[in-house]
Amino acid sequence: MDEWAEVDPARHPFDAAEAADVIRRLAPPVPPAAPVPRPRQHLDEAAWAASREADRLASDWNAAMTDALMGHxxxxxxxxHWGPRSLWHYFSQIVTSGPETLTRVAAALVDWRQWLEEVAERFDRLLPALADAALAGPDAALAAWEAAFAELLTAGSAWAEDADYWYGPCRRLLTWLLTAAGLPTDRGVALVDQVLAPWLTRWAYLSAADVADVAERLARDVVGRDPGALAGPGQSGDDWPDTWPHGWPSFRATNRLPRP
Known part of the structure; x- marks a missing residue:
């Protein structure tokens, strides 16, 4: 889900008060709870086999539950199941009694939706500011994009409860902003993945210096490498739709260079 339109709450109605009832109606039978784990050194082959089977059943159920939710x-x-706050995991230990499991699913779904609504509120503020900055000139555009990216990186890191998992929320936020502004999805994904690559294997939150570095690099890739001019032929900015900043978002990009 790299395109903001796929998750934009404005496009997809949702009633949190009805979520629990919907999930109880849609859910496949909940598998048995996993056996209580014992200290690793005491696990015999039978215990390992039971644990692996519980993991398999829980994973299959998780996939079936996801398909049902997407269908509805x-x-x-x-x-x-991978919202910024860790209310749910694939691990079989999270599957307990049927009612408790479904309650947790509902809580995780509502939490995910609330996060998307928070993101939408940010975008409602950031996107008009970016459009105004584009009209003001390249230097203003560069500064506005850099500030927007820094804000999203800071928010994404704060939302991730574990230092190992900052990358997912941050990557999604940056990509969603670019696609919401009208950049083609494949181009937005490529830009974000490229700029985040040096930090991919760092299992720690981004520092303030890291946030500033990533935000500056990505802003220059979006606007153009030369801070005194918008991107010209052969620079990253060529993929902007020709309607930007008027009439955005638009997925029409007639000014794109042909792919080799």
Missing amino acids: YGRWAYGW
Whole structure:
């Protein structure tokens, strides 16, 4: 789900008060709870086999639950099990009694939706500011994009409860902003993946210096390498739709260079 339109709450109705009832109606039978794990050194082969089977059943159930939610709500619901706050995991230990499991699913789905609504509120503020900055000139555009990226990186890191998992929320936020502004999805994904690559294997939150570095690099890739001019032929900015900043978002980009 790299395109903001796929998860934009404005496009996908949702009633949090009805979520628990919907999930109880859609859910496949909940598998048995996993056996209580014992200290690793005491696990014999039978215990390991039981644990692996419980993991398999829980994973299969998780996939079936996800398919059911997507069928009812749309593709945005896919993220219910990897929201920024860790209310759900694939691990079989999270599957307990049937009622408790479904309650946790509902809580995770509502939490995911609330996060998307928070993101939408940010975008409602950031996107008009970016459009105004584009009209003001390249230097203003560069500064506005850099500030927007820094804000999203800071928010994404704060939302991730574990230092190992900052990358997912940050990557999604940056890509969603670019696609919401009208950049083609494949180009937005490529830019974000390229700029985040040096930090991919760092299992720690981004420092303030890291945030500033990533934000500056990505802003220059979006606007153009030369801070005194918008991107010209052969620079990253060529993929902007020819309607930017008027009439955005638009996925029409007649000014794109042909691919080799």
